[in-house]
Amino acid sequence: MRASVAGxxxxxxxxxxxxxxxxxxxxxxxxxxAHLTGLLAGYGVLVLLFLMARVPAVEHGVGADRLARWHxxxxxxxxxxxxxxGLFALLGYAVHEGLxxxxxxxxxxxxxxxxxxxxxxxxxxxxxxxSARAARRRLSHEAWRGVHLLVYPAAALGFAHQLAGPDLDxxxxxxxxAHATVAVLLVWYRAVVPVRxxxxxxxxxxxxxxxxxGVVSVVVYGAHLAELRAEPGQFLRWRFLHRRLxxxxxxxxxxxxxxxxxxxxxxxxxGGHSRRIRRxxxxxxxxxxxxxxxLTAARRTRAKVLLIAGGVGxxxxxxxxxTLPGGPGExxxxxxxxxxxxxxxxxxxEAIAAGRQAGLHYLLGPSDGAYDPLAPQALRALVPxxxxxxxxxxxxxxxxxxxxxxxxxAGVPAGRIHSECFSF
Ligand SMILES: Cc1cc2nc3c(=O)[nH]c(=O)nc-3n(C[C@H](O)[C@H](O)[C@H](O)COP(=O)(O)OP(=O)(O)OC[C@H]3O[C@@H](n4cnc5c(N)ncnc54)[C@H](O)[C@@H]3O)c2cc1C
Numbered sequence: 294m295r296a297s298v299a300g301x302x303x304x305x306x307x308x309x310x311x312x313x314x315x316x317x318x319x320x321x322x323x324x325x326x327a328h329l330t331g332l333l334a335g336y337g338v339l340v341l342l343f344l345m346a347r348v349p350a351v352e353h354g355v356g357a358d359r360l361a362r363w364h365x366x367x368x369x370x371x372x373x374x375x376x377x378x379g380l381f382a383l384l385g386y387a388v389h390e391g392l393x394x395x396x397x398x399x400x401x402x403x404x405x406x407x408x409x410x411x412x413x414x415x416x417x418x419x420x421x422x423x424s425a426r427a428a429r430r431r432l433s434h435e436a437w438r439g440v441h442l443l444v445y446p447a448a449a450l451g452f453a454h455q456l457a458g459p460d461l462d463x464x465x466x467x468x469x470x471a472h473a474t475v476a477v478l479l480v481w482y483r484a485v486v487p488v489r490x491x492x493x494x495x496x497x498x499x500x501x502x503x504x505x506x507g508v509v510s511v512v513v514y515g516a517h518l519a520e521l522r523a524e525p526g527q528f529l530r531w532r533f534l535h536r537r538l539x540x541x542x543x544x545x546x547x548x549x550x551x552x553x554x555x556x557x558x559x560x561x562x563x564g565g566h567s568r569r570i571r572r573x574x575x576x577x578x579x580x581x582x583x584x585x586x587x588l589t590a591a592r593r594t595r596a597k598v599l600l601i602a603g604g605v606g607x608x609x610x611x612x613x614x615x616t617l618p619g620g621p622g623e624x625x626x627x628x629x630x631x632x633x634x635x636x637x638x639x640x641x642x643e644a645i646a647a648g649r650q651a652g653l654h655y656l657l658g659p660s661d662g663a664y665d666p667l668a669p670q671a672l673r674a675l676v677p678x679x680x681x682x683x684x685x686x687x688x689x690x691x692x693x694x695x696x697x698x699x700x701x702x703a704g705v706p707a708g709r710i711h712s713e714c715f716s717f
Contacts, residue, residue, distance in 0.1 A: 294355055295363075298340055305336045308464055323385030330378040335455050335468075337371035338417075338448050339475055346478040347585065356587035357528070357544075358714045365424065372421045375414050406454045413450030416443040435541055487582040493517055496579040498533070499555060501571060504637040507562040508605065509571045510548060513579050518554045521584060524591075525550050525612035526685070526713075529583030531558065538569050542582065544715075546687075548608040548638065550616050556581070559637060561605040588685060590617055592711040595683045599676055600626040601667070601696055603688025604635070606715060610687055611638050615645050625652035625676055629667060629692065631659055652676075660692070667696045669703035680704035686712035 309329045316322070344351070344364045351360065387397035401407045422428060423440045432440075452472055456465070496515035504510050523529065530542040543566055548559035562568040588609055598617055602610040607628055614626050626646070630636050636655060646653035654675055656666035665671065673679050684700055686693055693714045700710050 294351070301336060301340070302333060305332050308332065320385045320389035323381045323388060327378050327381035327385055330374045330381060331455070334371055334374035334378055335451060337367060337374060338451060339471060341367050341371060342444070342448060342479060343475050346475065347482040347582075348478055349482075352585045353587055353589070353591075356713060357585045358716070359587075368421060368424065372417060375417060379411070379414060409450040410454035413447040413454065416447035416450070420444055420447070487580065490521070490582060491580045494521070494581070496556075496581055498573050498575050498577040498579060500575060501573050503571075504559055506634060508559060508637045509562075510557055510559045510638075511570060511573060513556045513558075513581070514554055515556070515579075516554065518551050518556060521551065523547060523551050523556070523584035524589040525616045526588035526590070526609045527584035527586040528609070529556075529558075529581040529585065532580040533570070533573055534578040534580065535569065535573055538566060538573075541566055542580075543567065544585075546586070546609040546612070547584075548611050550612055559605070559608045559611075586713060588613075588687065588711055588713045592685070593617070593683050594709060595681060597623050597678070597682045598625070599679065599682040599684045600624070601629070601684060601686045601688075602626070603629045603692035603696070604631075605637075606686075606688035606692070606713075607638060607642075608687075609713065610685065611642060613685060614642065614651065619649070619651070621650035622652075624649060625654070625682075627654050627656055627667075627672075627675065629656040629688070632657055667692070667699055669699045672699060672703050683709045683711065686710060688715070690714045690716050 306329070309332050312328070313325055314321075316325075341364055344360050344367070355363075383394060383397055383401065386392070386401055387394050390397060390400075392400070402411060420441055420443055423432060423437055429437060455468065494515040494517060496513050499512040499514045500510075502510045502512070525547065528544050528546040530544050532539060532542040545558040545560055547556060549557040560567050560570045562571065586609075590613070596619070598619060600610045600614055600617075610626060610628075614624065617624060626642065628636065628642070633655070642653055645651065658664065658666065666675075676682065679700075680703070682705065684705055686696055686700075688696070693712050697707075697710055697712055701707055
């Protein structure tokens, strides 16, 4: 995937190189730099939209959290390229016309295609600013998402500018085709497929069950659920048609395999929305889109598997613990929690461990305690042949990153650590 994206960027540079007319004049140099940064920024916007189009092959192959990280990192580069493009174009024009920068800017903005591009860049900058860590912490998820929708008009404005510009003489038709393809993918997978799924599966809440302090399981029933092909380890985006929840779609992993036309999630009350889930009544309509995520059996490369769950990260691990193929002694689950009363789905985990002769260890204690049960030596003590395992890991971002590093130090190759963070 990364190689394809880099290959596309290389092709864009080749298109640019084929158009360059060598010149040592300052205005020509600025114009050339503006062309290159503009082409790469246009390509970058297209890639960012593609990464978020929820194309199943990409979602399942890469994983939603990794896609979101690539999208965020790519967004920063695109903004830098757009800034560079605007600056080089402005300086090139100012030098060519012998104008000061302010007058040049005023004149350039008089051209409709350039005004459109400037507006598009402004919208993308707003999206970038609200995605910066400091701003994101202060904004609700819905507000952040609302601002993010500006990406679509921004991309349309940018595209209009690109078609009006001189950069696409060679491959203009290909550029338009690539944009049209991404637009179709976005409409199909983010609008048509969810509506089709809602009509086909007609999901409703069957039961809400207490699992522990602040944690409930929600069982949902519906029709033709096998067609979803939801695998243990995956998640869906759930919209509960309840007075105060319908406006948001929350990601929750399946905490049990799909069974008899029922799906189950297990939810920890963390914020306003997840807290309301415990009040859902049987019969409430549900719209779930997905499945998403790459934390599935397909990742496995070894006979022995170690599952590590931190807190509510137990949900996908619970489903994998039951379903991953394996003989006695080949599966081990480590479940990290602050204290015994925070353990959820415990009876199920113990029944699965006993039935499959699988290892199950609870690693209890505060996360800032002196002893870290997920440190390399502690992991090796619990699982002596650790380096022979595939490791599936799920938990909050801090735990997932620290444990990933500990596993690598303990000799597990990075390619055999399959992790998912409960944050985008
Ligand atoms: C792939 C994935 C799988 C998950 N699986 C589970 C699970 O099985 N059980 C469980 O208890 N939790 C799970 N979570 C976490 C759960 O989605 C959040 O706790 C929940 O969305 C918080 O919503 P809130 O509005 O109550 O909390 P808030 O306090 O509003 O938000 C808490 C955090 O959740 C993020 N968040 C809020 N709404 C969304 C949204 N619509 N999409 C993405 N992130 C959002 C916020 O940005 C913030 O970082 C999962 C998260 C992800 C990304």
